[in-house]
Amino acid sequence: MECVVQGIIETQHVEALEILLQGLCGVHRERLRIHESCLKSSPNLGLVASEVRVLCDLEQPEPTWIVRHIGGAMRGSGAEQISVLVRTMVESKVSKNVLRLFYALGYKLDHELLRVGFAFHFQRGASITVTVSSVNKMLKLHATDEAVPVTPGIQLVEVTAPASSENYSEVAAAVSSFCEYLAPLLHLSKPGTSTGVVPTAAAAAASLMSDAGVTT
Amino acid sequence: MLTEVSQCAESINGVKEGRWKATLTFYKPMFRDQAVPAEYPRDFLGISLPEQPNRYYFIIRSQKIVLEADSSIQMIMEKLQSYKSRVSLTFEGFQYQLGDFQLRVGKVAPSASENLRGIVLEVEYLPLSSMEKSRQILDGFVEIWQEAMSKRSLPGHFMHIEPNFAEFGLSDHYTSQHTAVQYATVMAQLISAVQTAQAVRN
Numbered sequence: 001m002e003c004v005v006q007g008i009i010e011t012q013h014v015e016a017l018e019i020l021l022q023g024l025c026g027v028h029r030e031r032l033r034i035h036e037s038c039l040k041s042s043p044n045l046g047l048v049a050s051e052v053r054v055l056c057d058l059e060q061p062e063p064t065w066i067v068r069h070i071g072g073a074m075r076g077s078g079a080e081q082i083s084v085l086v087r088t089m090v091e092s093k094v095s096k097n098v099l100r101l102f103y104a105l106g107y108k109l110d111h112e113l114l115r116v117g118f119a120f121h122f123q124r125g126a127s128i129t130v131t132v133s134s135v136n137k138m139l140k141l142h143a144t145d146e147a148v149p150v151t152p153g154i155q156l157v158e159v160t161a162p163a164s165s166e167n168y169s170e171v172a173a174a175v176s177s178f179c180e181y182l183a184p185l186l187h188l189s190k191p192g193t194s195t196g197v198v199p200t201a202a203a204a205a206a207s208l209m210s211d212a213g214v215t216t
Numbered sequence: 217m218l219t220e221v222s223q224c225a226e227s228i229n230g231v232k233e234g235r236w237k238a239t240l241t242f243y244k245p246m247f248r249d250q251a252v253p254a255e256y257p258r259d260f261l262g263i264s265l266p267e268q269p270n271r272y273y274f275i276i277r278s279q280k281i282v283l284e285a286d287s288s289i290q291m292i293m294e295k296l297q298s299y300k301s302r303v304s305l306t307f308e309g310f311q312y313q314l315g316d317f318q319l320r321v322g323k324v325a326p327s328a329s330e331n332l333r334g335i336v337l338e339v340e341y342l343p344l345s346s347m348e349k350s351r352q353i354l355d356g357f358v359e360i361w362q363e364a365m366s367k368r369s370l371p372g373h374f375m376h377i378e379p380n381f382a383e384f385g386l387s388d389h390y391t392s393q394h395t396a397v398q399y400a401t402v403m404a405q406l407i408s409a410v411q412t413a414q415a416v417r418n
Contacts, residue, residue: 044254047246047296067285069292090295092286095393097385101283104276105299106245106256 001164002089003126003172005179005188010197011153015186016205018118019212021130024181025122032133033058034115035144037099039107052107054098058144065094074168084172085190086163112138114147117155125174126161131157154197157186173184217370218323221335222310224364225319230312232352236266236320237308239327240403243299260299261403262290263396266373273396277404282393304328307336316342323395334406337361337374338395340354345390359400377405 009017018029023097035056041049071088073079079086102206117133134155159179163171179188184204186197219221226232248304263273264287272290274283293299309322309392317376320338325331344350358376364375379401381387 012326018279041296041298044248045256046296047248048297050296050298052296067231067289067292069295071295090288092289092292094285094289095283097281097284101274101276101281104257104279104281105260106254107298157309198361209331 007188011207016208244302
């Protein structure tokens with residue numbers, strides 16, 4: 001299970017966001033270069049259609065692989081009252097021929113993306129990860145060196161935290177609380193309910209850069 | 217029969233260390249419309265090994281694919297509902313130390329019954345990870361083992377068919393993925409032997 005919120009920010013303000021995150025998280029950022037392949041089951045395979053994501057971390061000296069299954073989101077009045085999305089999520093580290101296995105099992109590549117950016121992992125009431133990345137599409141199959149941004153000038157910000165059925169309320173509260181610090185720069189909400197860029201972003205970014213002694 | 221084989225290990229000065237268990241699961245594809253023909257692997261196996269309690273191994277032997285994963289991959293497969301566990305077999309028995317060799321002797325039976333399907337012997341030469349470098353030593357051990365076994369009145373005999381690990385993309389450096397491939401090969405061997413025996417009886 002995990003708690004998730006997302007938002008978008010203009011690329012020109014990413015440096016300011018990084019300065020803010022560095023101050024809030026107290027840890028060093030990690031570079032991010034993830035090749036994400038979304039696989040879907042062939043027609044008729046499975047009791048229901050299914051989807052699985054294969055992530056390859058290209059930032060490591062030797063690429064590492066993860067399989068991730070994202071399940072349904074929590075529903076009902078309780079879920080509506082929470083400002084973050086709570087959904088089932090299971091992932092597993094795997095060896096490198098995972099794509100070959102899933103293709104052999106009858107899964108097909110639906111789409112692939114390359115996420116390039118950075119991430120902060122820290123503890124603040126919960127184990128929180130903030131990723132800031134440009135989402136890029138590949139013009140040729142698996143050609144990660146020839147990827148182009150899906151939305152030039154805009155980057156995706158995701159805040160996630162692992163949770164369980166026992167503690168998701170506390171984790172959701174910790175994520176919500178943290179997101180308030182980012183409000184001047186961007187608005188974070190449940191995936192699928194984006195509110196666009198915030199009007200205060202430019203002023204907030206300028207202030208942050210000025211405080212940090214960065215001239216643009 | 218397992219007792220006899222275990223006693224054989226003790227007769228060549230094997231020191232019993234405890235019990236061990238591995239599980240092999242056959243997965244079958246699930247279809248929404250049974251009438252629609254489909255080409256999906258019928259030899260998709262999952263294996264858990266005693267030396268890697270947090271890992272799980274998938275093998276499609278016909279396509280020479282082996283995958284090592286965290287054991288949470290089983291939960292992912294359950295959630296996908298595209299493949300279901302059809303039958304599980306358990307390999308379990310006793311582990312012995314003989315100098316630099318580790319020996320595992322076990323019975324093979326369906327997880328839900330005690331119906332013995334075979335006896336498995338696993339020999340590991342601990343000082344070396346290179347299969348080429350340890351081949352002669354292991355062959356020597358197997359000769360000693362077969363001689364010790366010949367003195368006992370047991371039906372059948374141990375057979376070893378070494379898989380072509382390179383076809384699975386595996387190198388000379390031995391890993392748990394090699395072990396998983398060997399278990400899949402042993403399973404195929406066992407099925408073949410049972411089918412041959414049934415054909416002879418018929």
